[in-house]
Amino acid sequence: MYSVQVERGRDLVSPSFFDRKTLKVARDLLGREIIRQVGPSWLRARIVETEAYLEKDDPAAHCSRGPTPRAKVMFGPPGVIYVYFIYGNYFMLNFVTEKEGKAGAVLIRAVEPVEGIETMVQLRGIRSEVLRGRSLLQLTNGPAKLVLALGIDGSLNGKPLALPHLAVARGKPVADKDVVVTTRIGINVAKELPYRFYEKGNPFVSKL
DNA sequence: ATATGGATGCAA
């Protein structure tokens, strides 16, 4: 007799998945699934776009100025959730990579809803003009959008990945031929670094 | 193309 949570937890990635080079993790996160329970609802969404933020030679990374109050979680153990607040309105979801003492994180920039879509629509704000009568692509095709749709906020910052609050499942890996590598989006420094990964042709990718 | 919004980090 399995509980729902045990059943859900069968397919989770191990913490060692994140104990690797940040760029590797960012690429391998494509196709994995974010799983989370919000109230009575289980939410599941497939990762289709990521960005890597490194400790070395990456001035766009929060860890680039050392373990400041905000960035210290990036220097902590791998497999921990890093959520930060930006632009006075939004939270961003990241997963910490590399061994404790070495900084790194992967930003989740877009996901494809798999389960719990009705709940996601509600969390996102069904009254929004953007969603009303338009494509569900708007639900999760951006880093702040997916955070809203999944009901994530700053209270998850610094917590290890675990059910029921937030975990990553194996899902179906994306083949190399379907991975596109480009420069990151929305930053004003280190624009030339090819640290963004997305699934080729996936309509939920934030921007082509 | 522009308004919005609050935290962050560094200079002063």
Added chain:
DNA sequence: TGCATCCATATT
């Protein structure tokens, strides 16, 4: 303490 900046979004 002040202030430029910030891994964005929705609306014009």
